[in-house]
Amino acid sequence: MATFLQEKENLEVSTIISEMQKCSLDYQAKAEEIIHLLKFANISLQDLSPKTQLHIHTLAETAVDLNVCDSSPASISLGIVPLLQEDARLKYELSELKQSLRHSNIVLEKSAVDKECFSKISNELLSEMKLQNPSTETKFLGEKSQQYKKLASSLQTELVANSFNKEHQHLALQRYYEEIQSLESRLLPLNKQLKNFTDLPPDLSLAKLKIHKEKLVLEELEKELSTKIDLFKAENC
Known part of the structure; x- marks a missing residue:
């Protein structure tokens, strides 16, 4: 066709x-x-x-x-026809260009709004990360530190109440007591580490990673200390 x-x-x-x-x-x-x-x-x-x-x-x-x-009029009219066609074509292309320009302006305006919103959200998140107190992330470590201190103090009180004497008690009890003291000494650096966490960088992902590692260490210490205390009490009964 x-x-x-x-x-x-x-x-x-x-x-x-x-x-x-x-x-x-x-x-x-x-x-x-x-x-x-x-x-x-x-x-x-x-x-x-x-x-x-x-x-x-x-x-x-x-x-x-x-x-x-x-x-002649016929010849001139014939010559005007292509001009009219060209004029119509140019008007159509101009209309298409105007429509495309309006669409482009709308897209640019929307892009500017989206960019402004994204920038605002990014600034808010950054500000929130900077303002967030790292001590809240180390709350778990602080609670565990206090808990271990109370357990150690309770154990020492119980030993004094039972008149614990290294020279007269069973060697196993003495060894458990020394191990408990060793665990307590291993908990002492925890306060220093907690203070260091207050100086963590704004990147909380690194802080969370360090905190997670410390939690794993504390969990192991907690299990070990609980086991020693249970054995000590069982031996002392």
Whole structure:
């Protein structure tokens, strides 16, 4: 179908070109005839009225500008048609460009709003991370430290109440007591570590990783201490 329309359009163009060539020959012949008549009548273009000369020059210039074969109304109308088509095409393209420009402006405005919102959220998150007190992240460590201190103090009180004497008690009890004291001494650096956590960088992921490791260590100490205390109490009963 497209090929048929293209062939038809080509045929019409060829016909128009042939007619324009024929009109050009006719125009040339008429021009020569008019020139011959003017010479025969001994009349020049300067002898014509200014208005007539203006019309002749206007028609000639129009024919040249429109690239037509002659200055007849039909030929000039035929030359104006492509101009009208080109004008319509340019108006359509201009309308499309305006619509595309409006769409682009809308996208740019939305992008600016999204960028502003993202920047605001990022700043809020950063501020929240900086303002967050690292001591809240180490609350668990502080509670465990206090718990172990209370257990150690309770155990020492119980030993004093039972008149614990290293020289007269069973060697196993003495060994458990020394191990408990060793565990207590291992808990002492915890306070220093807790103080160090208050100087953690704003990157909380690193702080959380360190805290998690400390929790694992404390859990192991807690299990070990609980086991020692249970064994000590069982041996002392």
